[in-house]
Amino acid sequence: MKIYAAVILMIFGFIHLIQAQDELNLKNALVIAQQDEQSDRFSLEVAILQLLNDYGVKTKASLNVLKQGGTADVLLNDSLQSNLKGEGIDTYMLISVRGYDKRFRPSDKINTLEEEIEAGHLFPLYRESATSVTFTITFYRDGKPVHYELIKTGTVGSKDAVIKKLMKKMERSLRKDWLAN
Numbered sequence: 001m002k003i004y005a006a007v008i009l010m011i012f013g014f015i016h017l018i019q020a021q022d023e024l025n026l027k028n029a030l031v032i033a034q035q036d037e038q039s040d041r042f043s044l045e046v047a048i049l050q051l052l053n054d055y056g057v058k059t060k061a062s063l064n065v066l067k068q069g070g071t072a073d074v075l076l077n078d079s080l081q082s083n084l085k086g087e088g089i090d091t092y093m094l095i096s097v098r099g100y101d102k103r104f105r106p107s108d109k110i111n112t113l114e115e116e117i118e119a120g121h122l123f124p125l126y127r128e129s130a131t132s133v134t135f136t137i138t139f140y141r142d143g144k145p146v147h148y149e150l151i152k153t154g155t156v157g158s159k160d161a162v163i164k165k166l167m168k169k170m171e172r173s174l175r176k177d178w179l180a181n
Helices: 002-022 038-054 072-076 078-086 113-119 159-178
Strands: 028-034 058-061 091-099 134-141 144-152
Touching: 028 038, 028 072, 028 113, 038 058, 038 091, 038 159, 072 078, 072 113, 091 113, 134 159, 144 159
Parallel strands: 028 058, 028 091
Antiparallel strands: 091 134, 134 144
């Protein structure tokens, strides 16, 4: 009986996710890369900004909002969020490395923006022993998730290769699911 209840709850969760994905209609985004090294954050945010700008999405990098050496917790500040809304940014795009092999599975529970920023998930973009790199990309509006996606890069050999493969797969998702159809 417990198994049936769990299956039913998972089905409702996936239905909710599918419905939320239809509502993304990405027009703007504050890009927040959760990386261990500042240079990795910069590289990842710049690559994503270029991709989104190529498709007419208004963007801003979190590194342009945070003070040098500041933590991402500042992004939860109400006055900062109001300033961003005034600039036309109401969607937050959080990207994190979640695993380095092909067995990584998506989470059943999608956390709020506050929970994710506080959790950190500060893994490097590339690891010598990695067979692939799995990223989670979560979009938030009003602190609540509106779209969640896993992107696996496949075989990688360097940081640049990771970013290149990620951008290629991210572009497919952008055209298919993120923009208005």
